[in-house]
Amino acid sequence: MKSPQVRSPRKPKGQGAERREEILDAALRLFSEGDVHTVSTRQIAEAAGISQPALYAYFATKDDLIAELCVRAFARLKARMDDGRARWTPTPEMFDRAMMTYIDFALSEPDAYRVAFMVEKSHDGSFLARTGGRPMAAGMEAFQGFVAMIADLHAAGLTHDDDPLRLTQTLWAGLHGLVSLLIARSEFPWIERETLIAGHIAMLRRGALKG
Amino acid sequence: MKSPQVRSPRKPKGQGAERREEILDAALRLFSEGDVHTVSTRQIAEAAGISQPALYAYFATKDDLIAELCVRAFARLKARMDDGRARWTPTPEMFDRAMMTYIDFALSEPDAYRVAFMVEKSHDGSFLARTGGRPMAAGMEAFQGFVAMIADLHAAGLTHDDDPLRLTQTLWAGLHGLVSLLIARSEFPWIERETLIAGHIAMLRRGALKG
DNA sequence: GGTGATAAGTTATCAGTGATAGATTATCGC
DNA sequence: GCGATAATCTATCACTGATAACTTATCACC
DSSP: OOOOOOOOOOOOTTTHHHHHHHHHHHHHHHHTTSOTTTSOHHHHHHHHTSOGGGGGGTOSSHHHHHHHHHHHHHHHHHHHHHHHHHTOOSSHHHHHHHHHHHHHHHHHSHHHHHHHHSSOOOSTTTHHHHTTTHHHHHHHHHHHHHHHHHHHHHHTTOBSOSOHHHHHHHHHHHHHHHHHHHHHTTTSOOOOHHHHHHHHHHHHHHHHBOO | OOOOOOOOOOOOTTTHHHHHHHHHHHHHHHHTTSOTTTSOHHHHHHHHTSOGGGGGGTOSSHHHHHHHHHHHHHHHHHHHHHHHHHTOOSSHHHHHHHHHHHHHHHHHSHHHHHHHHSSOOOSTTSHHHHTTTHHHHHHHHHHHHHHHHHHHHHHTTOBSOSOHHHHHHHHHHHHHHHHHHHHHTTTSOOOOHHHHHHHHHHHHHHHHBOO
16 A cells, blocks of 8 residues: 555645644544554655645644644543533433443544543653643543533432542543553453443442442 | 663673563663653663664564563563462452552552553554564463452352453453553542542442442 | 684664755735 | 745655674583
């Protein structure tokens, strides 16, 4: 697959933002076939139909490009969770639905989820420090809706844990553990996926809610 | 920190295995200060006191070196879990202890845990395919002890879930979610760590066990 | 105690990476 | 048409993982 790839036409004067989108799309598409480090800026540029240095007119570094994908993934997750919250009431059934919404998002957009949650950005000099707190801020915003939901359940007297923030962090971890392993270790001999997910949600519900 | 680093003395004839250990030690030490991709083979070689190409006498590729660290991390996890199983009885208290053992391992050896569980090795051409199933096999072995424990609890009639394998996978995911986020997203505004861990284990116990 | 075999290590080099400098070209308002 | 500038290119840099080809220390043996 070494298609020479047609150069896309030069953008008219004010259309830089459009090219930016094309680059991000191309990058996310490529990231689905290999991790962030094995995809090169040259591959991204070729897929976007431009030369490699042209990328740097739109993103200061490769990490910045990734950070932008990260922000957008968080935004989409937040949108989905907010969607669910529209017809939300603090009941066990809705709890299950909310958990399912998160899992659905991760498994239906595994590449976005990987970029947002599973790219190593831990240590000082690297990713997070240089990209400012932008992805982090976006992540926090997505998290807030989750916090509010659990607070509702707590206020309705449905939770075991008397600290709703602790419960939220604990549930988030529980969800992330399942989807991140399903995404990153798909070759593991998992039991049938839907059965596993149903069981997982049931366990989280029993662990979190009374009755 | 650009120490020229004294070259370590040449090993006598049969001592190649010893140098191999030195390389692995040096690599794991470096991986604690940056992710696997930002640490170069030249840095590893310098830390081990040899030239960069000399690495390739001991490991076919950098991925193979990482795979070896992965195998060893799984082995240490298995050792710790087996340790705990020595005085194991299927009770809720011991359940808590087992969960704690896993979390303790991950948080006391975060670098090993990261290499073992959090290095992207998803897609075809890359890591897993080329390193054979060795890390995977080591991982499965560590997992088996876990399976046996949950099966004990199930046999004792203590579990909610009627499928012990499903419960095992679900609990593992629950544990992994917490420790992987604590390790990779340490900058997140977590509540106090011990409180969080205690709450997490309590939630998992309620979700998994009756009463 | 010299001799060849070979393990252990070297230097030099390769193609590919992220990133930068500086020249070039298309599009715009006038 | 004209100057300004956004959009882009080619050429290049230092560094990466990896390989080839050469050197040197250590060994068993006569």
